[in-house]
Amino acid sequence: xxxxxxxxxxxxxxxxxxxxxxxxxxxxxxxxxxxxxxxxxxxxxxxxxxxxxxxxxxxxxxxxxxxxxxxxxxxxxxxxxxxxxxxxxxxxxxxxxxxxxxxxxxxxxxxxxxxxxxxxxxxxxxxxxxxxxxxxxxxxxxxxxxxxxxxxxxxxxxxxxxxxxxxxxxxxxxxxxxxxxxxxxxxxxxxxxxxxxxxxxxxxxxxxxxxxxxxxxxxxxxxxxxxxxxxxxxxxxxxxxxxxxxxxxxxxxxxxxxxxxxxxxxxxxxxxxxxxxxxxxxxxxxxxxx
Numbered sequence: 001x002x003x004x005x006x007x008x009x010x011x012x013x014x015x016x017x018x019x020x021x022x023x024x025x026x027x028x029x030x031x032x033x034x035x036x037x038x039x040x041x042x043x044x045x046x047x048x049x050x051x052x053x054x055x056x057x058x059x060x061x062x063x064x065x066x067x068x069x070x071x072x073x074x075x076x077x078x079x080x081x082x083x084x085x086x087x088x089x090x091x092x093x094x095x096x097x098x099x100x101x102x103x104x105x106x107x108x109x110x111x112x113x114x115x116x117x118x119x120x121x122x123x124x125x126x127x128x129x130x131x132x133x134x135x136x137x138x139x140x141x142x143x144x145x146x147x148x149x150x151x152x153x154x155x156x157x158x159x160x161x162x163x164x165x166x167x168x169x170x171x172x173x174x175x176x177x178x179x180x181x182x183x184x185x186x187x188x189x190x191x192x193x194x195x196x197x198x199x200x201x202x203x204x205x206x207x208x209x210x211x212x213x214x215x216x217x218x219x220x221x222x223x224x225x226x227x228x229x230x231x232x233x234x235x236x237x238x239x240x241x242x243x244x245x246x247x248x249x250x251x252x253x254x255x256x257x258x259x260x261x262x263x264x265x266x267x268x269x270x271x272x273x274x275x276x277x278x279x280x281x282x283x284x285x286x287x288x289x290x
Contacts, residue, residue, distance in 0.1 A: 029074035029087065036079060037068040044133050052140070053132065056106075071102060071132070091132075096125035110182075117183025124152070129181070149175045156230050165231030173203075178229070197222050200229075211281030215288065217250065218280055247272045 034057065038045035048054060048067070056070045069075050071089070078088040091099045103126040104114065114120050119128075129148060130140045137144050143151075146168050150157040159165065166173045175181070178199050179189045186192050191199055200223045201208035207218075217225045226246060227237045240246040251272075273279060278288040 029078070030076040031066045031069050031074045032076050032079055034067045034069075037075060040083060041068075048133070051133075070106075091127055096123050096128070099127055100125045113180075113183035113185065115183070117181075117189060119181060119189070120183065145174045145176065149181075159228070159230035159232075162231035162233050164233070164235055164237050166229070166237075168230075200227075207280035209281050211278075212283045213286045213288065214281050215279055243271050243273055 034045065045068075053071070054067055057067045071091070073089040075088060078084055081087050085093075089102065091102070094102075100114070100120065104111065108114075119125075129142060131142045132140055135141060141148055146157070146160070160168050168175065178191060180191045181189055184190060184192045186196070190196070193199060195201075197218065198208075223229070226239060228234075228239055229237070232238060234241045238246060275290065276288045277290045278285075282288045
């Protein structure tokens with residue numbers, strides 16, 4: 001029992017935790033503490049007091065902490081070598097995969113799906129978006145939303161400039177309100193919910209339901225069956241400029257029939273929604289009438 005306790009204590013000691021050191025060099029280094037790092041890296045350490053990573057100093061029960069070395073690896077051999085760069089982990093010179101692995105050694109619980117995300121598959125890693133030392137933005141982003149996202153997603157930037165759009169440029173809605181940029185099981189990094197329409201209906205509560213009479217496409221295909229999520233040249237961000245043409249994609253037999261007498265796709269016809277007002281669902285009428 002004593003032997004086991006001794007071995008366990010050794011396994012949890014700071015020296016033993018040097019297994020977090022970089023894979024190339026410094027394999028047997030010891031932790032030296034952030035104060036030692038600050039003696040050379042004063043500019044970085046000076047601005048680190050407000051960094052959320054400072055809480056890592058508590059990991060080893062040391063008042064001085066080993067914050068730097070939790071990411072860069074144990075530094076004794078780096079120090080002994082007069083700042084030998086081969087004896088420390090430098091994310092700026094490491095591969096995206098190695099940097100992501102280092103970050104996920106702490107953040108895997110919060111971002112368990114990152115490796116399957118489109119960002120990871122496109123070699124967009126943690127430090128592509130986050131500046132660990134120098135950022136003043138929320139979540140240590142290199143730039144605020146949506147500016148950061150638009151650096152890659154130029155098509156979406158153009159969509160938010162259309163006449164009818166979600167107010168992302170205005171700052172009312174953020175990209176991360178709808179997307180989990182660290183990965184989900186949904187296409188396009190959409191946030192996953194029990195009812196996928198809740199991504200929209202958490203704001204658009206008037207169409208949330210549940211309704212006694214459900215409109216089948218709303219449940220089966222979701223909001224995007226009729227609406228463009230980022231922006232559109234059409235009112236209500238519809239996929240088509242004429243609401244009758246939109247409805248006729250499913251209801252062509254009705255539109256061409258004798259009951260309605262609306263010429264299919266005719267711009268002169270009465271809009272379907274003049275009568276079928278509650279097209280998202282109704283508690284009163286199965287035809288969604290007023």
